[in-house]
Amino acid sequence: MISGDALTGRDSELTAMRRALGGTGNLAGVVIAGAAGVGKTRLAREQLAQAATTGVRTRWVVGTASARPIPLGAFSAELGDTITEPAPSVRRVIAALVGRQRAAKVLVGIDDAHLLDGFSAHVVHQLAQTREARLVVTVRSGVPAPDAIKALWKDGLLDRLDLEPLSPESTRLMVESILGGPLDARSAARFWKLTGGNALFLQQLAKDQASAGHLRQVAGVWSWPGPVAVSQSMSDLVGNQLDQLPTDLAAVVDNLSQCEPLEVELLAALVGRGNLEIAEQMHLITVERTGAALLVRLAHPLFGELRRARAGEMYLSKVRGRLACRLSADDEPQTVVRRALLTLESDLPPDPGLYLEAARHTMRLLDLDLAERFAAESAKAGVGEAVEIRAVNRFLAGRGPAAEELLRELSGDGDRDRHRWAVLRAANSIWMMADPHAAADILAALAAGPETDTERMSRYSVEAGLDAVLARCADAEQKARAALDSGLLSDSEHMLASVALMMACGALGHAEDISPAARAALDRAANSHESAHMRFWFGGVYARACRLTGRIEDCTRAAEVLSELARDMPGLAYANLVFLLGSAELMRGDLQAAARLLHEALAGVENHGITTGLRPACAFALTETHAKLGQADAAAEMLTEATRVVRPDFLFMQTGLATARGWALVAGGRLSEAIDTVLAEAKVAADRGQLTHELACLQAATQWGATEHLPEIAVRARTLAGLLRLPLADAVALHAEALHRRDGEGLLQASHAYQLLGDRATAADAAAQAAVILTGAQSRSRGLFAASIAAQLAADCGGLSTPATRTPPTPTPLTGKQREVAELVVAGLSNKQIAERTYSSVRTVEGHIYRACQRVGASSRDELAEILRRGGYGTVR
Structure with missing residues (x-):
C-alpha cells in the first residue's frame, strides 16, 4: 500500500x-x-x-x-x-x-x-x-x-x-501517491490540517496511519475515519520538548488537546496565566485576538495528538471534567455540544438533560453519530424523548432497520403520537428500507382510520413520496402541494413533501416550480434538528430535477451553497453532498472531476451501508461518466453495480437505469442495442407521463446517431418541446431534426443551444456530428470549423470519447453499419465476435471494416481503431 x-x-x-x-x-x-x-x-x-x-x-x-x-x-x-x-x-x-x-x-x-x-x-x-x-x-x-x-x-x-508548505490540493496528491490510490476530500483535509502541509510530517503521518490500520479503502477510495496514530518517529519529528515539559506547562497543552480554542481567562483559571505566557514564549501555543476576546490554540495540531497518545485516560477524564465545569452555561449550540461531550467523557456524573439538548444541536450541526451517542446516554437515564430523538436520528442516518425497531414501538396503539410515528415509519420503509409496499400498507391503515386535518396532511407528505417512487407523478405533485400549502407539517414532513414535489416537477417538466420549492425547503430546514441533515439528500433530488429540465447552472449554484455547510461533516450528509457536486460536474461536462467526486460518494455510501436511492444513483452517474471517457470496462462494472442495487419497484429510477445501460453499451461499441434500450424506455416513460424522462431518452439516442429512428425521434421531440416549453426540449428537438435532415448548420445551432444550457458534452456531440455532415457535403471550411468546436469542447470535458466524437469527418462519411462495426473494433472485439453480435457473416464484417478503412484513410484494422479512439478531428484546432 x-x-x-x-x-x-x-x-x-x-x-x-x-x-x-x-x-x-x-x-x-x-x-x-x-x-x-x-x-x-x-x-x-x-x-x-x-x-x-x-x-x-x-x-x-x-x-x-x-x-x-x-x-x-x-x-x-x-x-x-x-x-x-x-x-x-x-x-x-x-x-x-x-x-x-x-x-x-x-x-x-x-x-x-x-x-x-x-x-x-x-x-x-x-x-x-x-x-x-x-x-x-x-x-x-x-x-x-x-x-x-x-x-x-x-x-x-x-x-x-x-518554498511554502504544500497546499491542500498538493497535500492530497502527495498522500495519494503514498497510498497508491485516490483519497477522499475529508481525509485529505484532515491530513493537511494536522501537518500544515509540511511534507516530512505528512509522509510520516500517512505511514503511521497505514501501519496502525486506520486507513480504509472502500470502492477504490481511501478514507481515514478512525483516530490518529502517533509513532515515536512522529514524536521525534514534531517536538521532543513535549516529553520533557514540567507538569504545569504540560497541563496547558493537555487542556487544549481536549478542547480548543479556549479563551485566555478560562484557561488561565485552570493552569495559571504565568504558565500561559511561558507556553507562548516556547511556541507551544498561539494567542490571537478575536473581537474583544483572546483565544488560545496549540501552536501545532500534532501537539495535541502527541499528548493525548501519552497521557493516561483517568488523568484526561479529570481534565475534561474541569473544562466542562468552567465552560459557560449559555445555550449557544456549539458551547452546549462541547460541554456535553466533555461531561460525557469525564469523571463527572451523567447529565441526561444536557445530553438530550446536545443531541438536538448535534443533529442540526450534521454529526449524527455524535447525536446518537448523546441520545443513547440520555435514554439510559430514562428520558422518554431521547428515544424519539434516536428514532429520527437513525432515519436521517440511513439506518433503516435500526430506525424501524424504534418506530414500530413508537407507533404502537398506546402512544399519544402514534399517527406521527407511523407516518415516519412509512417514510423509513420507502427511503431507507426500499420497501414501498410496506409503506403503502402503513399509509392505507392510517387513511382508513380517523384523522385530524394535521394528520391527513402529514400522511400526504409521505404518500406523495410513495406516488413519486411509483411514477404516479401527477398524484405526487397534487398531494405534495396540498401538504405544503396547508401549513400544518412538521419540519421533517415539510422536507419529505418537498422531495416528492421536486421529483414530480422534475418528471413532469414543471421547471418554474423547482427553484422556489427548493429555496423554501432549504430555508426551513436550516435551523431544524429534524431536517437540517435532509438538505443534502434533497440536494441530490434537486440535481436530478435540474438535469431533467436543463437547469444546470441552478444545480451548480445549489451545490456550491450546500458545500459550504457539510464539507467538514462526517457521515451521510457528506456522501450526499459529494454526489450533488459530482452530478453538477457531470452535467457541466467536467468528466474527470465528476468521476473523482462520484467515486468518493459511492465510497461514502458503502461505508454507511446504504443500499437505497443514493447508491444506484451514484452507479448510474458513474456508468455514464466512464462511458463518456471511453472507459468501457469501468462503465460495465458500474452498470453491474447499478443493476444489482436498484429496486425494480423504484419505478422513478428505471429511466436512469436504462440510460446508464445505454451508455455502457455505447462504450462497448454496441450502438444498436444502446439505441433500442433507450427508445424502449422512452415509450414506457411516455406512458407514465414522465415527459422529461422520455426527453432524456430521445436526447441520448440522438447523441448516439439513431439513424433509422430519426424520423420518429424528431417528430416526438418537437411535440415534447411544445408540451414542456423548456430550452432543453427546444435544443433536443433542434438536434434531432437537424440530424434527420443532415443539416450541418442546424447541428451547429443545436450545439450552441446546449452550450448555453451549460451541457458541454452534448454540445460536443452535436458539433462532431455537424463536422461529419459538413465535410461529407464538401463544405470543408465549415467542417473544419465544426470539428474545431467539437475538439475544444471534448478537451474541455477532460477527454470526452463518444461515438460522435470518435467518428472522423471525411469527404465520404461512414455509413451507419460501418460506424457500428468500427465501434466494435474500438471495443476490442474480433471479427468473429462482431459477426455474432451483428448477426452477420465474418466476411460481411471484413467488408465493412475494409470500406471503413478506405473512408478514414486507415491501412489496417488497428489503425482504424486508433483513428476512432483519438477522434478523426482531434488534432484540428
Whole structure:
C-alpha cells in the first residue's frame, strides 16, 4: 500500500528551478529556502536526479552541525586527506568537484548550507561567482547562515526560491501517491490540517496511519475515519520538548488537546496565566485576538495528538471534567455540544438533560453519530424523548432497520403520537428500507382510520413520496402541494413533501416550480434538528430535477451553497453532498472531476451501508461518466453495480437505469442495442407521463446517431418541446431534426443551444456530428470549423470519447453499419465476435471494416481503431 518517495505538488517549483539553472538572467543556480520539513532536500534531489538523466555530472554535499567546527568539513570526502591549511585547499575542492567538465555539465547540490563552516561556504560562493558549476543550495529559513551563503541571493548570484508548505490540493496528491490510490476530500483535509502541509510530517503521518490500520479503502477510495496514530518517529519529528515539559506547562497543552480554542481567562483559571505566557514564549501555543476576546490554540495540531497518545485516560477524564465545569452555561449550540461531550467523557456524573439538548444541536450541526451517542446516554437515564430523538436520528442516518425497531414501538396503539410515528415509519420503509409496499400498507391503515386535518396532511407528505417512487407523478405533485400549502407539517414532513414535489416537477417538466420549492425547503430546514441533515439528500433530488429540465447552472449554484455547510461533516450528509457536486460536474461536462467526486460518494455510501436511492444513483452517474471517457470496462462494472442495487419497484429510477445501460453499451461499441434500450424506455416513460424522462431518452439516442429512428425521434421531440416549453426540449428537438435532415448548420445551432444550457458534452456531440455532415457535403471550411468546436469542447470535458466524437469527418462519411462495426473494433472485439453480435457473416464484417478503412484513410484494422479512439478531428484546432 505504501509506495516510494514520489515527489508531488511541486511542478511550479521545479519549473522555476529549471529556469534558474538554465542560465536565465546570468544566474548560477538556485537557493531553496524554507522551514524544516517543508521538502527542500527532496526538491533539490529531484532536480539533481532529473539533470543526471540528461548526462549532467552531479555531486551532493551536506552541511551538518558536527562538521561545522572543521574547516572545509563538508568537503572532506572530496579532499580525501587531513586538511592542514584550509585556504590553499579551496581550489583543490573546486577542482575535485568540477574537474575538466564545462560548468553547464556539472550540478552541485548543497544541502543545509546554513550549517557550513566559513571555508566551505566560501567554496560554494566561489563556485557561484566563477560559474564553474551550477548550484542547487538549500537553507533553513529563520536561522543564522554564513555571510558567504547569504550573499548568494543578496548579490544576485543565485535565484532564491522560498518554498511554502504544500497546499491542500498538493497535500492530497502527495498522500495519494503514498497510498497508491485516490483519497477522499475529508481525509485529505484532515491530513493537511494536522501537518500544515509540511511534507516530512505528512509522509510520516500517512505511514503511521497505514501501519496502525486506520486507513480504509472502500470502492477504490481511501478514507481515514478512525483516530490518529502517533509513532515515536512522529514524536521525534514534531517536538521532543513535549516529553520533557514540567507538569504545569504540560497541563496547558493537555487542556487544549481536549478542547480548543479556549479563551485566555478560562484557561488561565485552570493552569495559571504565568504558565500561559511561558507556553507562548516556547511556541507551544498561539494567542490571537478575536473581537474583544483572546483565544488560545496549540501552536501545532500534532501537539495535541502527541499528548493525548501519552497521557493516561483517568488523568484526561479529570481534565475534561474541569473544562466542562468552567465552560459557560449559555445555550449557544456549539458551547452546549462541547460541554456535553466533555461531561460525557469525564469523571463527572451523567447529565441526561444536557445530553438530550446536545443531541438536538448535534443533529442540526450534521454529526449524527455524535447525536446518537448523546441520545443513547440520555435514554439510559430514562428520558422518554431521547428515544424519539434516536428514532429520527437513525432515519436521517440511513439506518433503516435500526430506525424501524424504534418506530414500530413508537407507533404502537398506546402512544399519544402514534399517527406521527407511523407516518415516519412509512417514510423509513420507502427511503431507507426500499420497501414501498410496506409503506403503502402503513399509509392505507392510517387513511382508513380517523384523522385530524394535521394528520391527513402529514400522511400526504409521505404518500406523495410513495406516488413519486411509483411514477404516479401527477398524484405526487397534487398531494405534495396540498401538504405544503396547508401549513400544518412538521419540519421533517415539510422536507419529505418537498422531495416528492421536486421529483414530480422534475418528471413532469414543471421547471418554474423547482427553484422556489427548493429555496423554501432549504430555508426551513436550516435551523431544524429534524431536517437540517435532509438538505443534502434533497440536494441530490434537486440535481436530478435540474438535469431533467436543463437547469444546470441552478444545480451548480445549489451545490456550491450546500458545500459550504457539510464539507467538514462526517457521515451521510457528506456522501450526499459529494454526489450533488459530482452530478453538477457531470452535467457541466467536467468528466474527470465528476468521476473523482462520484467515486468518493459511492465510497461514502458503502461505508454507511446504504443500499437505497443514493447508491444506484451514484452507479448510474458513474456508468455514464466512464462511458463518456471511453472507459468501457469501468462503465460495465458500474452498470453491474447499478443493476444489482436498484429496486425494480423504484419505478422513478428505471429511466436512469436504462440510460446508464445505454451508455455502457455505447462504450462497448454496441450502438444498436444502446439505441433500442433507450427508445424502449422512452415509450414506457411516455406512458407514465414522465415527459422529461422520455426527453432524456430521445436526447441520448440522438447523441448516439439513431439513424433509422430519426424520423420518429424528431417528430416526438418537437411535440415534447411544445408540451414542456423548456430550452432543453427546444435544443433536443433542434438536434434531432437537424440530424434527420443532415443539416450541418442546424447541428451547429443545436450545439450552441446546449452550450448555453451549460451541457458541454452534448454540445460536443452535436458539433462532431455537424463536422461529419459538413465535410461529407464538401463544405470543408465549415467542417473544419465544426470539428474545431467539437475538439475544444471534448478537451474541455477532460477527454470526452463518444461515438460522435470518435467518428472522423471525411469527404465520404461512414455509413451507419460501418460506424457500428468500427465501434466494435474500438471495443476490442474480433471479427468473429462482431459477426455474432451483428448477426452477420465474418466476411460481411471484413467488408465493412475494409470500406471503413478506405473512408478514414486507415491501412489496417488497428489503425482504424486508433483513428476512432483519438477522434478523426482531434488534432484540428
